[in-house]
Amino acid sequence: MAEQNTEAKLKNLLKQEKIQLWNPPYTVEEEEEEEPQHLQQELAERLAALLFLPVSEVGGALESIRVQAVKRSRGNQMFRETHVASLELLLPRSSRKSKKNYLETRLDVCVQEVVDRIDQEFDLRHIKLILNGRTLIPHERLDEQGVKNHSKVMVLKVSDTELKQLMSEEEQRKKQQSENLQRTQKGFQILSERDGSEVSNDVPFLEIADQKGNPLKIPHKERKALILAMGFHEKGRSLMKRKQYDDALSHLLQADQQFSVCGSALLSSVDNFAVLQLDIVWCYRALEALACLDDGRSRLQRAEDCFLQCYGERQERLLMIKGNTGREEVLFLRLYLLQSLLSYIEGNDTQARQQLSKVESLFSHLGLDSEKMAQLMELGFSEREARLGLRACQGDLQEAAIHISHRRQEREELKERERQKRSRRMENISALAELGYSRRDAARALQRADGDVNKACEILQDASQAAQATNDSRAGGAASPEKLEQLLYLGFERDASEAALTLTDGDVQSAAQFLLDNQGVLSPPSSPATEEPSTSSSHATEEPSTSSSTPEDEELVSEVLEDLSRHEEDYLDLTLEEESQLIDTMKSFLSRGDAHTDTHTL
Numbered sequence: 001m002a003e004q005n006t007e008a009k010l011k012n013l014l015k016q017e018k019i020q021l022w023n024p025p026y027t028v029e030e031e032e033e034e035e036p037q038h039l040q041q042e043l044a045e046r047l048a049a050l051l052f053l054p055v056s057e058v059g060g061a062l063e064s065i066r067v068q069a070v071k072r073s074r075g076n077q078m079f080r081e082t083h084v085a086s087l088e089l090l091l092p093r094s095s096r097k098s099k100k101n102y103l104e105t106r107l108d109v110c111v112q113e114v115v116d117r118i119d120q121e122f123d124l125r126h127i128k129l130i131l132n133g134r135t136l137i138p139h140e141r142l143d144e145q146g147v148k149n150h151s152k153v154m155v156l157k158v159s160d161t162e163l164k165q166l167m168s169e170e171e172q173r174k175k176q177q178s179e180n181l182q183r184t185q186k187g188f189q190i191l192s193e194r195d196g197s198e199v200s201n202d203v204p205f206l207e208i209a210d211q212k213g214n215p216l217k218i219p220h221k222e223r224k225a226l227i228l229a230m231g232f233h234e235k236g237r238s239l240m241k242r243k244q245y246d247d248a249l250s251h252l253l254q255a256d257q258q259f260s261v262c263g264s265a266l267l268s269s270v271d272n273f274a275v276l277q278l279d280i281v282w283c284y285r286a287l288e289a290l291a292c293l294d295d296g297r298s299r300l301q302r303a304e305d306c307f308l309q310c311y312g313e314r315q316e317r318l319l320m321i322k323g324n325t326g327r328e329e330v331l332f333l334r335l336y337l338l339q340s341l342l343s344y345i346e347g348n349d350t351q352a353r354q355q356l357s358k359v360e361s362l363f364s365h366l367g368l369d370s371e372k373m374a375q376l377m378e379l380g381f382s383e384r385e386a387r388l389g390l391r392a393c394q395g396d397l398q399e400a401a402i403h404i405s406h407r408r409q410e411r412e413e414l415k416e417r418e419r420q421k422r423s424r425r426m427e428n429i430s431a432l433a434e435l436g437y438s439r440r441d442a443a444r445a446l447q448r449a450d451g452d453v454n455k456a457c458e459i460l461q462d463a464s465q466a467a468q469a470t471n472d473s474r475a476g477g478a479a480s481p482e483k484l485e486q487l488l489y490l491g492f493e494r495d496a497s498e499a500a501l502t503l504t505d506g507d508v509q510s511a512a513q514f515l516l517d518n519q520g521v522l523s524p525p526s527s528p529a530t531e532e533p534s535t536s537s538s539h540a541t542e543e544p545s546t547s548s549s550t551p552e553d554e555e556l557v558s559e560v561l562e563d564l565s566r567h568e569e570d571y572l573d574l575t576l577e578e579e580s581q582l583i584d585t586m587k588s589f590l591s592r593g594d595a596h597t598d599t600h601t602l
Helices: 002-016 037-051 055-082 111-122 167-193 220-241 245-259 272-286 293-311 316-322 329-345 349-366 370-378 383-392 397-434 439-448 453-476 481-489 494-503 508-517 551-562 577-601
Strands: 084-090 101-106 127-131 152-157
Touching: 002 037, 002 055, 002 329, 002 577, 037 055, 055 084, 084 111, 101 111, 111 127, 127 245, 152 245, 167 220, 167 245, 167 551, 220 245, 220 272, 245 272, 272 293, 272 329, 293 316, 293 329, 329 349, 329 577, 349 577, 370 383, 370 397, 383 397, 397 439, 397 453, 439 453, 481 494, 481 508, 494 508
Parallel strands: 084 152
Antiparallel strands: 084 101, 127 152
C-alpha cells in the first residue's frame, strides 16, 4: 500500500507540472523504455524533497509510473490499429508473477477464451473473472459485459484447492463448490415461494419483518428477490467468519444481483443493502484486491447514503426505533476505516487521516472492558449479549444487564405471539374446513385475509359463487368477448375473468375490482358431500400447491436454514479484532508522512 500511496502522490505532482514521462526527454523511442539517467535522477531528487521521501524510493516509483504510462500509450495505439485490448489482471496473491499482470486480447471474444488463456499463462484453474464487482458470464463476449481497453479484471479462484493438485481432485472440488452454490440458491428459492399459506405449521417459511418483528407487506416479486438476497448474504457472512473470502465474495455478489431486483424505495428503508456493500469491500480488502478502487469507492458511497436514509442524518430514526445507537456504530467504524484505506491508496493522506481519526474515536468507546464482559457472562448472559449490551449502553454495566434482560423478554414475547398466531391459524383452518372447504383453500384464504377468519370466509364464499356462476355462464352462454378481452389485457386468467364478469353481471370495472380483491384467483371449494377434511384421502385430489415439496427440497431448506443466524443482531456482533489490526497498519503507513513533516518543521 505504501508504494501505491507514493505513486498516487507523484502522479498528482506530475499532472500539476504537466510532466509526461512517456514522452521525450524521459522516454526515447530508440532506447525502448529507458530514459536518460541524469534526467531521472534530477526529477527524483526534486520531487523527493517535496514529498520528504528518500530519493531512491521516489526514483523507483517514477520509473514504475513511466513504464506503466509507456505501456498504456502503446496499448492505446495497438488497440486503435488492431483492436487488441490490454487488460490488467488482479491475480490471487499466490499466483502474481509481478506487481502488474497484463493480458492482451480482442474484446469480441467470449470470457471463457480469456479464462482458458489465464489457465495456460498463469497456471490458474477453475477461476471466475470479476469486473467492478460483477461476475463475467463465461459464454458471453467481453465487450457485451462492459470490458474495455485497460480494464482491471479481478481473477478469483472458484475453489480453495491448491493449484498443483491432481486434475481429478480439482474437478471434484470445483463441482462440489458449484453444487453448493446451486443448492443454496434452490433452497432459498423454495423458501421464497412459501408465503405462510401452507396447511401445516411444520412447514418452515421465511417472513420479512421490521426491527420490532412486525411482518412487512411486500409485493411477491420483490419479496422473492429480497429473500434470495438476504439468504445469499447470510451464507456469505458465515463464510467470512471462517475466513473463506473467495467463496464468501461469490455469495455476496449473488446477493447484490438479487437486491438489484428490489425497488429503490425498499432498499432505502432497510440497512441490509448497506451492510452488504461493506461486506463486499471488506472481502476485497481481505483478498488484497483494492485495485478495484472505482467499484470499492462507489459501494462505500452507496452504503453511506443508505445508512443516512435508514438511520437519519443524526441517527434520529435509529434512536427512535431502538432507543440507542451504540450497536450500529460498529458499521460506521468499518465504513470509515475502509474509506480511510481507499483514500490512502489514492494518495490522499489528508482525507485518510481524517477518516482514521473518526475510526479511532469510535474504536475508543466501542472497545470493551474485559472485566465487565466477564461479570455479565457470570450472570448467565452469552458473550454476544454482553458485547451488544455494553455497546448499546455506552459501557455502563448495570444498564447493560437491564438492557439485555429487556431484550430477552422482548424476544420471548415475540416467540409467544408467533406461537399463538400459529395456533389460532390452525383453529381457523379447521373451522373453515368444517364448512366444507378444503384445508388448502382455507389456508390460502386466511393468508389473503391477514388471518381474519370472517374475511377469509367471505373470500371462499365469493370464490364459490364465482365458480358456480362460471358453470352457469358456460351452460347458458359466455361473457361478452369484448369485456373478456379487457380483463385478459389487464393480466387476469381467462377462467377467473369469465367468472368475475358473470358474478358482476358483465360490469367490467366491478369484475376487475373483484379480481384484484381476490388477487386474481377464484378457487372453488370442494363439495361438502365428497370432502372429509379429517381423513388423509381428502387431500389426494387437491391441486398441488406451489409450496409442495419433496424430501430433497426439505433437505435443501434445512441446509440453508443452518446458515441463518438465530440472532437478529448477529451482523452487529463484531469483535473488532480485524479492524484493530487494520487500524494499526494504517497508522504505521500514515506515520511515515507525519515523521517526514515533523523533521522538515524542525
